[in-house]
Amino acid sequence: MVGRSFIREIRKNSALFALLLPAFVIVLVNNYIPMLGSFIAFKDIKYTKPGFIQNLIASPWVGFKNFEFLFKSNAAFIITRNTILYNVLFMVLGTVLAVLLAILLNEVTGKRKAKLYQNLTFIPYFISYVAVAYLVYAFLSFNYGLANHGILKVFGIAEIDWYSSKQYWPLILTIIVMWKWTGYNAVVYLAGITGINSEYFEAAQIDGASKMQQIRYITLPFLAPFIIIMNLLALGRIFYSDFGLFFQTTMNIGALYDTTLVIDTYVYNSLAVTGELGMASAAGFYQAVVGLVLVLTSNFVVKKLDRDSALF
Amino acid sequence: MAATLRPPGAISRKAEFVIHIFFVLYCLVCILPIALVLIISFTDEGSIMRNGYSFFPESLNLNAYRFVLSDTAAIFRSYSVSGIVTLSGTLFGVLLTAAYAYPLSRNDFAYRKFFAFFIAFTMLFNGGLVPWYILYVKGLVIKNTYLALILPQVVNGFYVIILRTFMQHNIPKEVVESAKLDGAGEFRIFFQIALRLAMPGLATVALFLSLSYWNDWYNALLFIDQKKMFPLQYLMYKVNASIDVLNTSSFVSNTADTVRPSESARMAMAILGIGPIIMIYPFLQRYLVKGLTVGAVKG
Incomplete structure (x- = not known):
């Protein structure tokens, strides 16, 4: 019987179970109870009673009403579109730039210079999005920003009210993400490049291959599995966004929502700003379920390509 | 022949030069936004009002920091x-x-x-x-x-x-x-x-x-909604939304300017938040790059 052998195992390895236990309990509370709690997406949560559990039980079931509201509103389309398009854009451009940077870093002659360049390009990774919001503001502030005062004015172009002009934000957000992550991502690819056996390059040089040919026929083919797997894993996360990016740097300004609102920020706004618990939990549930399907699919594909790189 | 002195497989001098130029520019792109915020935090409020934010301000002073730090308790x-x-x-x-x-x-x-x-x-x-x-x-x-x-x-x-x-x-x-x-x-x-x-x-x-x-x-x-429990990054966020989060009533300007240095003070707050990370950065970065490779070990 499973039960009995489990108990025997606990007796035998009680110390190992004791080590597991604290983190196990925390994960249970932190992750699993909210998973069970996702049923509230099918309820109309009201706080009328004093107790926490009583309220959850007492709130009436409403079936798919919350989802109906969500998908009848324009919001569902906008946030899904924005989330997916931004993620695709960041994946494609991010990979190209990170691989390019890694290849260039690998070609830098002089160890100390290479180290210095790597260290400096890594800095943006350490800056929190709250701080990034300040950096962005220093450039885009209407009254004092460098973009309006240092650049547009000099060329005699009319100043732009960046924080109410939604059309510029896809570009602005892309620049921010590339600025913050390229140095970090390049490290991963650089590790891949330095792992290539140098005999391949030596043989190619003897055969008279140019640097470009070596990159084209040795470096890139070797990096291909890395690139594919990193992107497939990112594909599994395509329904999730970096909350800090979309919340902080846009300062959560409503006039920009058309091009900046993503599922994560929508859920937060519905919960904390407008207090629409039903919409918030429905959107959260939608994200979690579609996200799970996507991550399982991409993991399945990764596993087919390279067993070791799969998540599970 | 000069070329034979170079290690085999190294790129030409011209390509090497181009790559160095690229990295100098790219490193500047990484650092300059932070430098800009640093410079603004030391810029005299009056010169911000006249010229906007600038890498080359008219005059510098410490008013922004004195202003922000006048709410010593919160910081x-x-x-x-x-x-x-x-x-x-x-x-x-x-x-x-x-x-x-x-x-x-x-x-x-x-x-x-x-x-x-x-x-x-x-x-x-x-x-x-x-x-x-x-x-x-x-x-x-x-x-x-x-x-x-x-x-x-x-x-x-x-x-x-x-x-x-x-x-x-x-x-x-x-x-x-x-x-x-x-x-x-x-x-x-x-x-x-x-x-x-x-x-x-x-x-x-x-x-x-x-x-x-x-x-x-x-x-x-x-x-968190009580000010005494604000972590630093959250205080930064609140200050970006409104400088009035800080209780700066005890601030007295030591220049002729009578305006509150609120624009430069924002940026001073940002520097107070970024500062500790930048200072331990050399240490952090060495281990993080190593750490990324630890994570790359496949199981």
Whole structure:
């Protein structure tokens, strides 16, 4: 019987179970109870009673009403579109730039210079999005920003009210993400490049291959599995966004929502700003379920390509 | 021939020069935004009003910092909240992560597959923000407490898996078995042998944890509304929205300007927030690059 052998195992390895236990309990509370709690997406949560559990039980079931509201509103389309398009854009451009940077870093002659360049390009990774919001503001502030005062004015172009002009934000957000992550991502690819056996390059040089040919026929083919797997894993996360990016740097300004609102920020706004618990939990549930399907699919594909790189 | 002096396979001098130019420019792109904020924080408010933000301001002074720091209490509190959260969160986080990862790394532990799945599943699926928020606020009732800032990040599935893999590769089975034969109990093996052998892995997890605790503002956004519990990053966020979050009534300008230095003060606040990270940056970066490679070890 499973039960009995489990108990025997606990007796035998009680110390190992004791080590597991604290983190196990925390994960249970932190992750699993909210998973069970996702049923509230099918309820109309009201706080009328004093107790926490009583309220959850007492709130009436409403079936798919919350989802109906969500998908009848324009919001569902906008946030899904924005989330997916931004993620695709960041994946494609991010990979190209990170691989390019890694290849260039690998070609830098002089160890100390290479180290210095790597260290400096890594800095943006350490800056929190709250701080990034300040950096962005220093450039885009209407009254004092460098973009309006240092650049547009000099060329005699009319100043732009960046924080109410939604059309510029896809570009602005892309620049921010590339600025913050390229140095970090390049490290991963650089590790891949330095792992290539140098005999391949030596043989190619003897055969008279140019640097470009070596990159084209040795470096890139070797990096291909890395690139594919990193992107497939990112594909599994395509329904999730970096909350800090979309919340902080846009300062959560409503006039920009058309091009900046993503599922994560929508859920937060519905919960904390407008207090629409039903919409918030429905959107959260939608994200979690579609996200799970996507991550399982991409993991399945990764596993087919390279067993070791799969998540599970 | 000069070319023969160069190592075989090296790129031409011209290409080398182009690459160096590229990196100088790219490094400037990485640093200049931070430099701009630093310069603005020292810029005289009057010259901001006249010329906007600039890399080359007319006049510099310390008014912005005197203004921000006139609310000594708030700044000091925020530093200490962030410090306490970062230190205790990292310490508990590393211990909990290691204690969970170690049994998973042991081939003779029968239920390791189940417990590995239990933790890995949290990376794939979550209940969403709302049930989690309700649990914290109405269930555990930990609004405005340190617990609300520490608990969310303290056990991270990704770090558990990284550390398990690291332990599998770096704690030889023979060492554990011979320690057992010598009469050491499991706890002793964990604390005295496993933790020591896993040190580089622990350091990596500690580094990532401390960075994410120090830079955290999201949990404060959700669970903190009392000013005395604001972590530094959250105070920065609040100041960006409105400088009036700071109680600066005791500030007296020491220049002819009578305007409040609110534009430069914003940026001074940003520098106070970024400063500690930049200062320990050389140390951090060396270990993080190593850490990324630790994470790359496949299991």
